[in-house]
Each structure stands twice: as C-alpha cells, then as structure tokens.
Amino acid sequence: MEITINQIEKPIINYKKLNKDYILFQLNCTMKFIPKSLLNRLVQENPQILAVSYKKSKEGIWIYLLTDINNSIDVYELRAKLEKMGAQFSQLQKVDFNILKTDAILNILLCLLSSFNIVKGSNILGRLYINSSLTAQKQLTLNEVEFSKELNLQVHSRQFTKIALFKTRKDRRGDLSKFSKGGLGKSARYKIDVKHNSISQISGCYQEGENDDLYLQHPLVKNGKGSLTKFWRSDANFSRLESSIVGIEYSILNKMNEKFSEYLSKLAFKTIEVETLKDPMGQPAHRKELEASIRDIFKDKTIYIKNMTENDEKVEELLKIFSDTTQIFPATKKYKHQPESLKVKLFSPKMQNKNVPTLVLIHDIDWYDHNKKEDQYLKYKGDIVQHIAVENLNGKEVPVLLLNAVKELVIKEMLNTQSTLGWEKMVxxxxxxxxxxxxxxxxxxxxxxxxxxxxxxxxxxxxxxxxxxxxxxxxxxxxxxxxxxxxxxxxxxxxxxxxxxxxxxxxxxxxxxxxxxxxxxxxxxxxxxxxxxxxxxxxxxxxxxxxxxxxxxxxxxxxxxxxxxxxxxxxxxxxxxxxxxxxxxxxxxxxxxxxxxxxxxxxxxxxxxxxxxxxxxxxx
Known part of the structure; x- marks a missing residue:
C-alpha cells in the first residue's frame, strides 16, 4: 500500500531563467543577530524588494533580498540604506540563484505568492502567512507556511493576540507593563493589517508607551492553544478541505505549479510503499471492549467521589449518571439483560487513609486564579486517584468524560497492583x-x-x-x-x-x-x-x-x-x-x-x- 507524505520530490530548477528575471542580493551580517524589525522597515521603505530570506551559519547571518530585473535597486543605494539603519555587515553583492539550496529558493518563490491573489496574508522575513479572517480581530490565527531543509512543506498555526487583550487579564498574567524585562516583555511586537494583507515586526520587545493594538505571537491563556486551524476536515466539500492545513498545502503546491512553471519542474508530494497493521475492530467495537473490561475490573470494588468544591449539586448529578448503566456504558443498550451499574459512593472521612479508587472534584486553574484561592489539585493524593474539574462537567459529553476518568482509574489500578489486568492477552x-x-x-x-x-x-x-x-x-x-x-x-x-x-x-x-x-x-x-x-x-x-x-x-x-x-x-x-x-x-x-x-x-x-x-x- 502507498501513503503520501508532506515531503516533495526535489524539483529541477531553471537557474538560467531565474537569473534572467530576478536580481538576488546577498548580505553577510556580522551582528550576532539582526533585528527583524530592521529588515521589515527596509522592505516597507523599498517596495522593489519582493522577498527576504535569511540563513544562519558560523560566519554570521546570510540574508537574501529579491527584486525584479525591471524594477530593482542599486547595490550602492541599498548599502547606504542598510548602514543608515545600523546594520553591520561584511559584504553586500549580487549573486546567482545557483549558490542557494533548493529549500531557500522555494521559500523565496513561496513569498511571491502573496502578491498573486490567492491567499490573504503576506511575507515577513521569508515566511508566508495565510489568514482566513476577513476582519481585524483581537485574536487571530495565521497559518505560517515554509519548506524545510528536507523539502517538507510545513504549515503551522500561529496565535496572535492584541496587547490590549492581555491587559484585561490581570488575574492570569498581570498588567503587561510588569513584563518589560521578562516574560511577555521579551516577545516581538507585530503590526497586522488584515484589510491590506500585511504583517510586519515593529519591535523585538516591550517599548514604553507602545501601541496596545500591536499583536504578540501568543495565545491569550498561557499554554493555551487558541482556535487552531484543523489539520483535516471531512470530505463534505472542497471549500471545507481548503480551510484545513491539508487543503492549504495542496493549494500552495498547485498555485506554485501554476505561477512558477517556467522556473521549476512540477512540484509533487512523495508517496511511500508501506506495510499496514490493520485493525479489524472499529471505534464502536473498541469502546464496547473497553466498557466490558472496566465493568469486570470494578465489579467487586467501589469507586468513591470526593468533592473538594462547594458544588454539592454536581456530586448528586454525577451519582445519578453513574446509577444509569446506559449513560456510562452506551453499548449496553443493545443487551437483553442490563449489567449492573458501577458501585459509586460519596467519599467519607473514614476512607481518608484507605487506598481506594477515588474521583476527586476540583475547579480548573482559571477558577482558582480568578477567586484568588489555593489550587486543590495536590491537596489530595493517592495511588488510585483521578481529578476532574467541575467546569468541564457540563453538557452531553459528561458521561464520556466520566468514562474516561474511570478509564484513568484503571491505569492507576494497574500501577498499584503491577498487573496488566488481562490486557496482556491482546499483545x-x-x-x-x-x-x-x-x-x-x-x-x-x-x-x-x-x-x-x-x-x-x-x-x-x-x-x-x-x-x-x-x-x-x-x-x-x-x-x-x-x-x-x-x-x-x-x-x-x-x-x-x-x-x-x-x-x-x-x-x-x-x-x-x-x-x-x-x-x-x-x-x-x-x-x-x-x-x-x-x-x-x-x-x-x-x-x-x-x-x-x-x-x-x-x-x-x-x-x-x-x-x-x-x-x-x-x-x-x-x-x-x-x-x-x-x-x-x-x-x-x-x-x-x-x-x-x-x-x-x-x-x-x-x-x-x-x-x-x-x-x-x-x-x-
């Protein structure tokens, strides 16, 4: 069987045609790092520069600037502008595309797609960003596209959030000004104009009196994922696929083949011959098997619920769900004779030092932050304990969450007894x-x-x-x-x-x-x-x-x-x-x-x- 991977076959490059149509400048920067905001200013002030790419090496940073042969910039004028901006470099010269590796050429050409009316977004230092939003928002998901050294086409969802929005979350991160020497203060500041499809880095860190409408490349909540672009959407229609990472990748390859056929042989993803370990069971069968195993493991045991919140009504609600076998174990609906429900009781003080399977109800971390209370997560520990945040126990998914929590108790029971509990029969x-x-x-x-x-x-x-x-x-x-x-x-x-x-x-x-x-x-x-x-x-x-x-x-x-x-x-x-x-x-x-x-x-x-x-x- 063949599978497809995100790596492309190495294309044949028409260097002669590229050198004829474009001028490529090579800049060797001797600074330990060159401020990206400096390069953004250079591009903004000189629209002749179509794309920027840079590579790190032992000799410093090699920066490549691309211009059109019919609308270029004089090398001496370019040198003067860079020196005026404070860039430190040892050489600046025109070079042929032949000296670049394939991934560098592909990324430079990739950025030219931003002026080819196919996506919303633009390049910043050799990166193409695709934005599916048509309006300016306080939180944006931009999809960053690039080719790796191994010619893997990579799309990463990046979360951008306005500084103003962080300042409303003092309970979570504090006022942004407190981070002037660390934390978010070290983060780059970006100006994003959705209407004109532009993104540029304004500064590398916190600036006194900075514009609160600038963006940081961070989700609002620390370690949060934000509204990430789905990797793949179902086959309902073509437009839904194109709003996923997979669709973006295929679309990018198609557009590059259309626009750059004079410079590159046709780009295509690699296929690989593989062996497949097929599973004769589907998800419903796996769930049925899991439900049966859980019932068997806990048939002679009681699961206790320990409430470390003030919400006693939630405990009663959970006990009621557990008492209904068909809610926790949907597969049993098809049985002629319903199996017994799990034995679940409220935790009592006399059980405090006993090693029993226990579900512990706590709040999520946002609740403790907002109410300035001590997090109870580590307040009760045991060998067979699983914590559940009550904020998650809402809606139709509650029985699924409870089954998953009990499944985690099974794993902790395995550790406690150092027994595979029958799973060794499968593998x-x-x-x-x-x-x-x-x-x-x-x-x-x-x-x-x-x-x-x-x-x-x-x-x-x-x-x-x-x-x-x-x-x-x-x-x-x-x-x-x-x-x-x-x-x-x-x-x-x-x-x-x-x-x-x-x-x-x-x-x-x-x-x-x-x-x-x-x-x-x-x-x-x-x-x-x-x-x-x-x-x-x-x-x-x-x-x-x-x-x-x-x-x-x-x-x-x-x-x-x-x-x-x-x-x-x-x-x-x-x-x-x-x-x-x-x-x-x-x-x-x-x-x-x-x-x-x-x-x-x-x-x-x-x-x-x-x-x-x-x-x-x-x-x-």
Missing amino acids: DVSNFSFYKYYPDQEVTLQYISHGDTFEIRELHPFEDIDPYRKFGLVSGNINAVECIIKDHQNGTFFEVKATDLRTIPNKNYYEALEEGRKVGRGEANLEKYLSGMVNINYYMRNQSIYYNVGEIGKGMNKTLSRASVIRKIHPINSTQATISSIDLEQLLKSMSMTWVRFKHYTVLPYPIKLLNEYYLSNIK
Whole structure:
C-alpha cells in the first residue's frame, strides 16, 4: 500500500531563467543577530524588494533580498540604506540563484505568492502567512507556511493576540507593563493589517508607551492553544478541505505549479510503499471492549467521589449518571439483560487513609486564579486517584468524560497492583524493555514485562545500565528521544524519535473534492484516499523502522486537529540489528491499546503511558 507524505520530490530548477528575471542580493551580517524589525522597515521603505530570506551559519547571518530585473535597486543605494539603519555587515553583492539550496529558493518563490491573489496574508522575513479572517480581530490565527531543509512543506498555526487583550487579564498574567524585562516583555511586537494583507515586526520587545493594538505571537491563556486551524476536515466539500492545513498545502503546491512553471519542474508530494497493521475492530467495537473490561475490573470494588468544591449539586448529578448503566456504558443498550451499574459512593472521612479508587472534584486553574484561592489539585493524593474539574462537567459529553476518568482509574489500578489486568492477552511485549528519561528530576525509568504482571524500576547511575547515560542521550536536545526500547533477543537498544515527516491524504482525494465528487469513509475509500491517515503503517530504511499511527479507520472522526507524525525506531549500539517481524508486529500492536488514549491509538508503546503515570505519582 502507498501513503503520501508532506515531503516533495526535489524539483529541477531553471537557474538560467531565474537569473534572467530576478536580481538576488546577498548580505553577510556580522551582528550576532539582526533585528527583524530592521529588515521589515527596509522592505516597507523599498517596495522593489519582493522577498527576504535569511540563513544562519558560523560566519554570521546570510540574508537574501529579491527584486525584479525591471524594477530593482542599486547595490550602492541599498548599502547606504542598510548602514543608515545600523546594520553591520561584511559584504553586500549580487549573486546567482545557483549558490542557494533548493529549500531557500522555494521559500523565496513561496513569498511571491502573496502578491498573486490567492491567499490573504503576506511575507515577513521569508515566511508566508495565510489568514482566513476577513476582519481585524483581537485574536487571530495565521497559518505560517515554509519548506524545510528536507523539502517538507510545513504549515503551522500561529496565535496572535492584541496587547490590549492581555491587559484585561490581570488575574492570569498581570498588567503587561510588569513584563518589560521578562516574560511577555521579551516577545516581538507585530503590526497586522488584515484589510491590506500585511504583517510586519515593529519591535523585538516591550517599548514604553507602545501601541496596545500591536499583536504578540501568543495565545491569550498561557499554554493555551487558541482556535487552531484543523489539520483535516471531512470530505463534505472542497471549500471545507481548503480551510484545513491539508487543503492549504495542496493549494500552495498547485498555485506554485501554476505561477512558477517556467522556473521549476512540477512540484509533487512523495508517496511511500508501506506495510499496514490493520485493525479489524472499529471505534464502536473498541469502546464496547473497553466498557466490558472496566465493568469486570470494578465489579467487586467501589469507586468513591470526593468533592473538594462547594458544588454539592454536581456530586448528586454525577451519582445519578453513574446509577444509569446506559449513560456510562452506551453499548449496553443493545443487551437483553442490563449489567449492573458501577458501585459509586460519596467519599467519607473514614476512607481518608484507605487506598481506594477515588474521583476527586476540583475547579480548573482559571477558577482558582480568578477567586484568588489555593489550587486543590495536590491537596489530595493517592495511588488510585483521578481529578476532574467541575467546569468541564457540563453538557452531553459528561458521561464520556466520566468514562474516561474511570478509564484513568484503571491505569492507576494497574500501577498499584503491577498487573496488566488481562490486557496482556491482546499483545505480548515480554521480549522488550522500555526506558524513558525525565529531565526535571534527572531520572530514568524502566518497564519490564512479566506476562500478566510488570515491573517499573528507577535506574541508579552507578548501579544500573542506563541507556540514556550510556549512549550520551541526557545532554543536548534530550526531548528528541521519546523513549528507548531494548530487544532482549539480540541485546540491541533502539531509540524512538519523531521526524519532521507526516502523512497527508493522497492526491486523488484532493482531486475528487475539487471535481465535486463525494468521497465516503468506507474501508475501500479509506485505503484509496486516506491510506496514510488510518491504521498503523510502517516501512524500513537503512536498518531503521519508520512508522506512523493514524486514526482507527472504522468510525473515523470527521475532523482531525493534528497530523499523524512519522516516527523513527533506530538501533543505537548496532548498525546491523533489526527487530524480528514477529516482535515488530507485537511492538506496533502495543500502540493500539485504546485504554491508554480513549477511542484512539497511541503514538508510543503503551508501557510509556505507565512510566509517565508512575513518574507523576511517585517521583515528581
């Protein structure tokens, strides 16, 4: 089966034609960094400059300025303007496109699309921004588009918020003026004109008396996501697809092929031949299985609700929902004989020191901030405890949220008993050990399977073999290695990393919607149009295993908020070792345990979830 990825085939470039139609200036900046606001001013004051691109190197920063051959700027005049602005550089000269790498050329041409009436947005320092909003708003989502060094077409949703809006949230961030030397004060200030499709960086940090209508590239709420652009929308119509990241990518490629056919061979996304680990069960079947397992695990146990809020009515509401089996377990509606409901009771003081499954009701962090109250999250801890914010318990989704909370209690019950609770019958990972390093506490945890039981060990630097320290993986970008897997068959350690590659719908999907043909989501259509976005797919390259974890095909969601990233399993201590096909299948199947992530597969083997929960409960 073939899947499509966001990397394009390397195009053939007509350098002669580019050099004939455009003039390219190369500027070697000797400053440690050049203010981006300076370059924005240069472009604004000199409309002959069509695009800007810059690259960092050991010699400094190389900046490239593009002009049209028929409307250029004199090199001496350009030098004088840069010197007047305070730019420090060692050389400024005209150069041929031949000296640039392919990604730099593509990004320069990409910015020219802003004057080609296809998108709302404009370039800023070699970036193209696409804005779907037609009116000025206090919060904007701009989609930033660029080609990476590996020629991956990347679209990132960036959140921009007006300074004025931050100043109304004193309970959350405080008055912005307090951040003049840190925090938001260090953030760049942007002027965004939606009407004229322009964005420019005004300054690099807080300025006394600055305009509150300037934007910061931050969501309003710290660590908030804002209204991010969906990665993929369903096949209802072509316009809905184009309002997603996938649609933007295909549209950009089409527009570049239309506008730059004289300079580039046709741009196309790569396809890769893969093996697929198909799941015979759909989302409804997975949920039915999960419901049955939860009922079995808690058939002889009581779940308690501890209320750490003032909302007693919410507790009564939850107890009522739990008493109705069909609300928590919808699959039981089809049963002739209804199974017993979960035993759920109100927590009493006499249970205080007992290790029992407990759902703890608290408020969300915004409530504690607004009311200047102490956050109760860490006030009650236990081995089998799951916290729920009452602010989330509204609407039709409450039963789903409660089922997910009980599912988390199951995971904590597994940790408490060090038992797989029957899940080992679905997948066997006994031939592997799993490791994860936690930089906050500088600790490595190891998961060892013993069939229906398991063991989690905290490794000691001078007593145990810690692969992170042994192979020098605790320095540098330690987050790049998501986990380490040891194959007991050959003693090889494998590191797991996310790549910059991700899967996208196949080209025929985009073409079908553009032509007005409706694409269903039956199994045949999923394989034909969305093969890389469903199931678990993998392929081999140079002793490494590459895989992506898509959606559960049957019952697939109509929108996806994020892409399916391709990850790489690579041997650390051997250039020849591989994982046997039988063990590889078991390893990949360990990512299809829907009790880890409700109604979804997981991107890493399920033992990593148990290591994370152990770390949060016992170490952090």
